[in-house]
Amino acid sequence: MRVCEIFRSVQGEGRLTGTPSAFVRASGCNLRCAYCDTPYASWEPEGEDLSVENVVEQVERIEADHVVITGGEPMIFVEVVPLSAALRARGWHITIETAGTLYLPVACDLMSISPKMANSTPPEDDRGWAARHDRARHAPEVIRRLVAEYDYQVKFVVDRPDDCAEIEAYLAAMPEIARKRVFLMPQGTTAAALAEKAVWIEAYCRERALAFCPRRQIEWFGPARGT
Numbered sequence: 634m635r636v637c638e639i640f641r642s643v644q645g646e647g648r649l650t651g652t653p654s655a656f657v658r659a660s661g662c663n664l665r666c667a668y669c670d671t672p673y674a675s676w677e678p679e680g681e682d683l684s685v686e687n688v689v690e691q692v693e694r695i696e697a698d699h700v701v702i703t704g705g706e707p708m709i710f711v712e713v714v715p716l717s718a719a720l721r722a723r724g725w726h727i728t729i730e731t732a733g734t735l736y737l738p739v740a741c742d743l744m745s746i747s748p749k750m751a752n753s754t755p756p757e758d759d760r761g762w763a764a765r766h767d768r769a770r771h772a773p774e775v776i777r778r779l780v781a782e783y784d785y786q787v788k789f790v791v792d793r794p795d796d797c798a799e800i801e802a803y804l805a806a807m808p809e810i811a812r813k814r815v816f817l818m819p820q821g822t823t824a825a826a827l828a829e830k831a832v833w834i835e836a837y838c839r840e841r842a843l844a845f846c847p848r849r850q851i852e853w854f855g856p857a858r859g860t
């Protein structure tokens with residue numbers, strides 16, 4: 634599978650925020666979000682093809698109990714099935730971060746799903762990604778299967794107040810998703826942009842019994858690689 638980085642850091646989002654973890658960043662994605670903060674794993678995928686054994690070996694050198702398989706979109710790589718099985722056999726707690734458009738029968742302790750809403754669509758360009766992105770970004774049958782088979786959390790990126798109505802409509806159409814497992818997080822790549830949006834998103838979450846999700850890795854490290 635193509636991997637652009639393997640590193641130790643601290644989980645900055647969701648219910649495992651603050652947990653020291655090994656991160657495996659798969660490089661490649663079936664979407665192209667306008668706000669993607671890892672373009673080197675989506676728009677212009679970097680990295681090299683590594684064997685499952687090689688990835689396991691590198692993860693095993695990291696001082697942590699949790700491993701996060703992220704991207705890009707890790708679920709485009711069928712090797713994530715044997716990789717997750719091998720890590721599970723070695724006792725790792727496994728989080729998989731996915732946009733929830735593709736299913737694989739992985740070993741996973743926390744399926745961290747970020748469905749992509751209308752605010753993720755990139756501008757039209759000559760590569761045609763806006764249309765491809767919009768055809769692929771919403772896969773309700775995949776989300777239903779993931780939430781039925783795995784412990785999960787669902788994180789939505791919120792940019793404008795209008796996004797909240799779209800998220801509410803999404804949740805109303807997907808009663809399989811428990812509201813208490815839903816996080817709203819601000820869109821932004823700087824601590825200042827996140828702080829500004831956090832004010833109204835946090836208030837909205839309080840009012841509507843949803844969880845606000847800060848993006849601590851950006852506050853702690855900025856939009857840097859290897860974090």
Ligand code: SF4
Pocket residue numbers: 662663664665666668669670671674675676704705706732
């Ligand atoms: S799904 Fe994730 S990795 Fe892929 S383009 Fe969107 S934000 Fe980037």
